[in-house]
Amino acid sequence: MATCFVIQPFDAGKFDKRFEQVFKPAIEAAGLEAYRVDKDPRVDIPIDAIEEGIRSAAVCLADITTDNPNVWYELGYAFASGRPVVMVCSEERTGKKYPFDIQHRTVISYLVKAPGDFDKLRDTLTERIKALIERGAALEKIAESEPVATLEGLSQPELLLLALVAGDASLLRSSTSLYSVRRSAEQSGLTNVGFSLGVRRLVSKRFVDLGEDTDYNGEPYDIMIITEVGWSWIESNENLFVIHRPKKHATAPDVKGFEDDIPF
CATH class of the missing domain: 3.40.50.360 (Flavodoxin domain)
Known part of the structure; x- marks a missing residue:
């Protein structure tokens, strides 16, 4: 497992x-x-x-x-x-x-x-x-596609970046650190030029917005957010993000009865 x-x-x-x-x-x-x-x-x-x-x-x-x-x-x-x-x-x-x-x-x-x-x-x-498991499977699929080919109107760098941000977003309009996206993109083999072009194209297509948020200590940092247009595209092309979760070989233990032994 x-x-x-x-x-x-x-x-x-x-x-x-x-x-x-x-x-x-x-x-x-x-x-x-x-x-x-x-x-x-x-x-x-x-x-x-x-x-x-x-x-x-x-x-x-x-x-x-x-x-x-x-x-x-x-x-x-x-x-x-x-x-x-x-x-x-x-x-x-x-x-x-x-x-x-x-x-x-x-x-x-x-x-x-x-x-x-x-x-x-x-x-x-x-x-x-x-x-994260789903995102990893999706990135493997994207990496296997031709680098210069377009998939439903998006280049491989655009699709890779969209998958990275979507994998981090748990809710509509959830944001992801631009720094984190860049690091993940580098680890997936995307060059700095590919990253910059991918971001510019996704912004121009209104698939993502760029903005600013504050961290745990109140310090500002750059963020990327998938727009409603971007989410609609993902839903319409979910076949590009086909993934398989690992088979569950074990069930979570019964956590009832922990009330008297709280992990404080």
């Missing part, structure tokens, strides 16, 4: 509870195996297992609530390896800026005050992981 490599502190406390009660069920509901290197009895050399686990993972999940050096190392390795990453951060992180390379990336914030907060996080993670 494909894996989701989990990057988080190991503390025999609240973070371990969050893995067992929130992260693991969410990952399994998305059809992946939740992998944490400390729980693998086959591991002899942890650093080798960590790097191999990240490289071979379908998706990585990182909790950046605390400034844990192991978490930052593994997260940086995941980015360098080109792996899709879902980042989460609880409200417990207060008054601390994210490192520069994190600031303009999507981070899922979550509360820790009640069981319902963890139910919401679990559902959000499942949907986000599914979206």
